[in-house]
Amino acid sequence: xxxxxxxxxxxxxxxxxxxxxxxxxxxxxxxxxxxxxxxxxxxxxxxxxxxxxxxxxxxxxxxxxxxxxxxxxxxxxxxxxxxxxxxxxxxxxxxxxxxxxxxxxxxxxxxxxxxxxxxxxxxxxxxxxxxxxxxxxxxxxxxxxxxxxxxxxxxxxxxxxxxxxxxxxxxxxxxxxxxxxxxxxxxxxxxxxxxxxxxxxxxxxxxxxxxxxxxxxxxxxxxx
Amino acid sequence: xxxxxxxxxxxxxxxxxxxxxxxxxxxxxxxxxxxxxxxxxxxxxxxxxxxxxxxxxxxxxxxxxxxxxxxxxxxxxxxxxxxxxxxxxxxxxxxxxxxxxxxxxxxxxxxxxxxxxxxxxxxxxxxxxxxxxxxxxxxxxxxxxxxxxxxxxxxxxxxxxxxxxxxxxxxxxxxxxxxxxxxxxxxxxxxxxxxxxxxxxxxxxxxxxxxxxxxxxx
Numbered sequence: 001x002x003x004x005x006x007x008x009x010x011x012x013x014x015x016x017x018x019x020x021x022x023x024x025x026x027x028x029x030x031x032x033x034x035x036x037x038x039x040x041x042x043x044x045x046x047x048x049x050x051x052x053x054x055x056x057x058x059x060x061x062x063x064x065x066x067x068x069x070x071x072x073x074x075x076x077x078x079x080x081x082x083x084x085x086x087x088x089x090x091x092x093x094x095x096x097x098x099x100x101x102x103x104x105x106x107x108x109x110x111x112x113x114x115x116x117x118x119x120x121x122x123x124x125x126x127x128x129x130x131x132x133x134x135x136x137x138x139x140x141x142x143x144x145x146x147x148x149x150x151x152x153x154x155x156x157x158x159x160x161x162x163x164x165x166x167x168x169x170x171x172x173x174x175x176x177x178x179x180x181x182x183x184x185x186x187x188x189x190x191x192x193x194x195x196x197x198x199x200x201x202x203x204x205x206x207x208x209x210x211x212x213x214x215x216x217x218x219x220x221x222x223x224x
Numbered sequence: 225x226x227x228x229x230x231x232x233x234x235x236x237x238x239x240x241x242x243x244x245x246x247x248x249x250x251x252x253x254x255x256x257x258x259x260x261x262x263x264x265x266x267x268x269x270x271x272x273x274x275x276x277x278x279x280x281x282x283x284x285x286x287x288x289x290x291x292x293x294x295x296x297x298x299x300x301x302x303x304x305x306x307x308x309x310x311x312x313x314x315x316x317x318x319x320x321x322x323x324x325x326x327x328x329x330x331x332x333x334x335x336x337x338x339x340x341x342x343x344x345x346x347x348x349x350x351x352x353x354x355x356x357x358x359x360x361x362x363x364x365x366x367x368x369x370x371x372x373x374x375x376x377x378x379x380x381x382x383x384x385x386x387x388x389x390x391x392x393x394x395x396x397x398x399x400x401x402x403x404x405x406x407x408x409x410x411x412x413x414x415x416x417x418x419x420x421x422x423x424x425x426x427x428x429x430x431x432x433x434x435x436x437x438x439x440x441x442x
Contacts, residue, residue, distance in 0.1 A: 007298065008296055008298070013296050013298055016294065016295055016296050016299060016303065017299050017302060017303065017306075020291070020295070020303050020307065021306055024306050024307065024309070024310035027310050027314065028310055028314065031313070031314045031317050031318070032317060035317040035318060035320065035321040038321035039317070039320045039324075042320065042321065042323070042324045043324065046324050046325075130328070132331065134407070
C-alpha cells in the first residue's frame with residue numbers, strides 16, 4: 001500500500017463489531033432453540049440405551065431423584081433431573097437400579113453408569129458414558145474379559161446400621177483379588193481401573209444407604 | 225508475472241479446483257493439521273469432521289464476502305472470528321442433534337474448528353476480496369480438498385488400526401489390528417506417507433511439463 005491508511009472513527013469500528021456480534025448472537029439463539037428438543041431426545045435415548053445395557057433383564061425403567069436422603073419419583077419427561085433409574089422386568093418386578101458415578105481417570109473424568117442389584121446387594125456391571133482414556137489401553141475397561149468378570153457380582157453390601165458400605169470397594173493390582181468387594185485391575189491400565197473402583201466406591205457409599213431406606217418406593221413400578 | 229493479489233479473481237474452474245489439488249489445504253499448504261491428526265482414526269470421524277469444516281467454510285465465506293464492504297479493515301480479523309465462531313457453534317448444536325455418538329467421537333475438535341487456519345485464511349485471503357459466488361465456489365473447493373485429505377488419512381488408519389472401513393468388518397475375526405494406527409503416532413505416520421506421495425506426484429508432473437515446454441521450444 002502506498003498511502004498510509006486513515007484511521008476511521010472508533011465509533012464506526014465499535015458499531016460494526018456490535019452489529020456483527022448481535023447478528024451472530026441471533027443466529028446462535030435461533031439454532032439453539034431449533035435443535036434443543038432434538039438434543040434432549042437424543043440424550044434421553046442414549047441414557048435409556050445405557051440403562052438397558054447395564055440392566056439387560058429390564059424391559060422398562062423408572063426415573064427417580066435422590067436428594068438429601070429423600071427419594072422422589074419423576075415422570076419420563078423429567079429424566080434429565082433423575083439420578084437413580086430403576087429397571088423392571090415384564091412382571092413389573094425390580095431387577096436392578098442404575099446410577100451414575102464418575103472419577104478422575106488418566107486423561108479426564110470417566111463417567112459411568114452402573115447397575116446395582118438390591119436383592120444380592122452387589123454391583124452387576126457398568127457402561128461408560130463419557131471417557132477420553134487412551135484407545136487400546138484405558139478403554140480396555142469396556143472390553144477386557146477378566147476385568148469385566150469382576151462385575152459378575154461385586155459385593156456392595158451395607159453395614160449393620162445401613163450408614164455406609166460394609167467394605168469399601170477398591171481396585172487391587174492385577175491378580176491380587178481375594179475378597180468379593182475388590183476389583184482386579186487391568187495390568188497396564190492401572191489408573192483407569194482405579195478410577196472405576198473409586199467412582200463405584202464413592203457413589204455406592206453416598207447413594208446405597210439412602211436407597212436402602214427408600215426401598216419400598218423403588219419396588220413398585222410407577223404408572224408413568 | 226505475479227498478479228495483483230488485491231484484485232478480485234475471475235470465476236473459473238480454477239476457483240473450484242485450486243483448493244482440491246494445487247492449493248490443497250492439508251497436503252500442499254499444511255494448514256489445519258490439528259484436526260487432521262486428531263480425528264482421523266476412523267473414516268466416519270474423518271468424513272464428519274471434513275463436512276463440518278466445509279459447512280463452516282462455506283457459510284463464513286459467503287457472509288464475509290457479503291459484508292466485505294461493511295467491515296472496517298481495522299477490526300476485520302475480530303469480525304471474521306465472530307462470524308466463524310457463530311457457524312462453529314451452529315455446527316456443534318447440529319451435530320449434537322444428529323448424533324450424540326458422533327459428537328462424542330469428535331469431542332472438542334468441533335469447537336476447535338474456530339481456530340482452523342484454513343477457514344480464517346480463506347476469509348482473509350479470498351472471501352474479503354471477492355464476490356459472493358466466487359467465494360462460495362472457492363470455499364467449496366477448499367472444503368472438498370480438506371475432506372478428501374481427512375478421508376485419505378481416516379481410511380488408511382481405520383483399515384489398519386481397526387480392520388474395518390466405515391464400521392464394516394473387512395478381514396474377519398482373525399485380524400490383529402495395529403493399534404498404533406488408531407493412536408496419535410499413527411496419524412503422523414500416515415500423514416507423512418501421504419505428504420510424500422503427494423509431493424512425489426507433483427514433482428513428477430512439474431518435471432514432465434518442463435520437459436514438454438523444452439521440446440516445444442526446440
